[in-house]
Amino acid sequence: MALSIATWNINSVRLRMPLVEHFLKVWAPDVLCLQETKVHNGEFPFSPLRALGYEHIAIHGQKGYHGVATISRLPLHELTDRRDYCGVGDARHLSVLFDKNGKTIRLHNFYVPAGGDEPDRTINPKFGHKLDFVEEMKLLHAEADAGISSILVGDLNIAPLEHDVWSQKQLLKIVSHTPIETEGLTTIMRDGAWVDLMRQHTPSPEKLYTWWSYRAKDWEAADRGRRLDHIWSSADLSSHLTNVEILREARGWERPSDHVPVIASFDL
């Protein structure tokens, strides 16, 4: 049986609901994890999603900033014992359980802090916040609960590998690709036994990007992208991976997000 999971930093779910609807109609993943929904829970646009058959929706939002949502055709059990990462009350993480073909899967949806411009925590508290958040993520383990498989997706705001950025040389001192960040992400994966599904499917040195800055004159011609969005899983699921698609074309849609959807497909 097929299972598909998508992740997409939407940069305002209300503004871009037409793009979300188009994506769900054409690509029809079983589950879509959104980040940067930028909407308070009371104003979340449930009805257009339910109308497309996505009746199971878990949200964790706040006014104006951040916010995550997990939108599903399969029934979800929302886990309400959520950790408040860094104790600052930001809506940056949501965890749900669902069942598929006899397996129980825990799905984490993350929006890691961007970290500001200066990669030095002594002068930039936002960078310190990002590092602290990554440190706390080291507590996550793909095999934390016996009998439960794990998937972790989201905008992690770190491009860990040389070929996850357009120029390693030019980005080593740029927040998202500094060694302290990339080593942090590598440690979370190693200690937590997570498999990087995008790189399992498309190994280095092929370039993989999921984000292109709004500030480029011509994002497509310059192609100065970064792989900031990720899909990881426990080993029992990675062996059933059939495809990973990065929807590059979505960056060229009308009034796009600066991130594009990534979709992982499994045969369970």
Place this chain on the structure above:
DNA sequence: ATGGTCGCACCGCGA
């Protein structure tokens, strides 16, 4: 060579 663009909420902040 060091700006450049977004979205939201309010005329700055975070990305």
